[in-house]
Amino acid sequence: MIESLQYLARAGSTNDALAAQFTDLAPPLTLRQALIESQRCLYCYDAPCTRVCPSDIDVANFIGNIAQGNINGAAQVILRENILGGSCSRVCPTEILCEQACVRNHDAEAQPVKIGLLQRHAIDHMHFQQHPFQRAAATGRTIAVVGAGPAGLVCAHRLAMLGNEVIIFESLPKPGGLNEYGIAKYKLTDDYAQKEVDFLLQIGGIQLRHEQTLGDNLSLKQLAQDYDAVFLGLGLGASRKLGLTGEDAPGLMAAVDYISVLRQAEDLTNLPLATRCLVIGAGNTAIDMAVQMARLGAEEVSIVYRRGADAMSATGHEQDIAKAHQVRLRTWAQPQQVLLDEAGRVRGMRFEKTQMADGKLKGTGETFELAADAIFKAIGQTLDGDLDSDEVGREIALAGDKIRVDEHFQTCVPGIYAGGDCVQAGQDLTVQAVQHGKLAAVAMHQHLTSLNSVSKEAA
Structure with a gap:
């Protein structure tokens, strides 16, 4: 992990000065701003913003x-569909979802209602005397949830709300998944991920057990025997390989690993910092990594992508953030060779220029080199080996490198469900993981309830 970079100089300045670089990306609305902005909404019937919301929030209503x-009232409307509505208001790409669908985009204003900031305003300023949702009568059922990321947490909350007991098994020291370990520090500030988990757990009926890893001290076979159902919210814990010689050399590492250390660092001045760094990738993680290196004080930061900017999975909004931080976007360049110095450490990378020919990406044969003290991979995540090392896990069918589930989020193994980034459906968005967890919980509860009904009729 970050040991690969320990030979680099430390981030300069003071911890307070560096911490000031990781305050909120978008300042919250004041009360007056929120009132004015909310009155711009046309409260559409069959509102398009609601129709495109992955978690089905009634936007016009809130x-x-x-x-x-x-x-x-606004907060309750949001939380009824998305109990992680606070974090989603900060990290959700509203610019390609609800705000893109806003009808205000289609008149002379060409300026959508600031739905994300309004959602944040509602959650940040709610004041409930107790948790806004109460548990239903106890069902007598207990469900195991593997993974305390957004999908697992939301699944647990909805199951608990429906009257079930839930045990969450998590391999890491803290719950929260990507919200805690994988999101840019300037997007979720002030330990917000943990505060949101604490709020979610107020529903009751949920236990958290840490340092529990499939294939190590946790087995699906045992979970299936001990619990009435199992939900897998495993996320994607392994970074894809570039497939190049020198990929394991000091100075080259996965972007998500550095982001995780950055988010947990108590003193930012202890972080190793590259003067010149390259980020390989085209998604939001690549943007997060590049911008954070720029904020830490790197002098040259470049994102390199094998296709054109229009093919980048990072939204235009995210690309604009990178450009505002003087991050250079280099496109049409395919990594070809990791360049090492005499000590065997990264000194740069050779790229081959690419182009589209007959509908396929092809190399042109022309190469160039970029110097770098560190290179970060942000080329996607995949399932780690947890399922492969588990007896029942090996029976679970995959679609490519993700878990195959049916319309109820059930795997091919009866009683075992899955959702979030680890399943084949979706775009690896937090808000979609929320929806997966919620729908899987309802499906599990309905299935278990039907079993109760059958048992009573048989009796």
């Missing part, structure tokens, strides 16, 4: 509540 001064 904005209407803000306009009327009913903050708790």
Whole structure:
């Protein structure tokens, strides 16, 4: 992991000065701003913003509540569908979802209602005397959830709300998954991920057990025997390989590993910092990595992608953030060779220029080199070896490198469900992981309830 970079100089300045570089990316709305912005909403019937929301939040309804001064009402509308509505308001790509669908985009204003900031305003200013949702009567069922990321946490919350007991098994020291370990520090500040988990757990009926890893001290076979159902919210824990010689050399590492250390660092001045760094990839993680290196004080930061900018999975909004931090976007360049110095450490990378020919990406044969003290891979994640090392896990069918599930998020193994980034459906968005967890919980609960009904009829 980050030991690969320990030979580099430390980030300069003071911890306070560096911490100031990781404050909120988008300042929250004031009360007056929220009221004015909420009154721009047309409260559409069959609102397009609601139709494209992956977690089915009734957008017009919660904005209407803000306009009327009913903050708790707005928050309850949001949390009913998305109990992680606070973090989603900060990290969700609203620019390609609800705000892109906003009808205000299609008139002379060409300026959508600031739905994400309004959602944040509602969650940040809610004041409930107790948890806004109460548990149903106890079902007598207990479900195991593997993974305390967004999908697992939301699944656990909805199951608990429906009257079930839930045990969450998590391999890492803290719950939260990518919200805790994988999101840019300037997007989720002030230990927000843990505060949100604490709020979620107030529903009751949920236990967290840490340092529990499939294939090590946890087995699906045992979980299936001990619990009424199992939900897998494993995420994608392994970084894809570039497939180049020298990929394991000091100075080259996965972007998500550095981001994880950065998010957990108590003193940012202890972080190794490259003067010149390259980020290989085209998604939001690549942007997060590059921008954070720039904020830490790197002098030259470049993102390199094998296709054109229009093919990048990072949204235009994210690309603009990178450009605002003087991050250079180099496109149409395929990594060809890791360049090492005499000590065997990274000194740069050779790239081959690419182009589209007959609908396929092809190399042109022309190469160039970029110097770098460190190179970060942000070329996607895949399942780690947890399932392969588990007896029942090896029976679970995959679609490519993700778990195959049916329309109820059930795997091919009866009683074992899965959701979030580890399954084949979706775009690896937090808000979609939320929806997976919620729908899987309802499906599990309905299935177990039907079994109760059958048992009573048989008796």
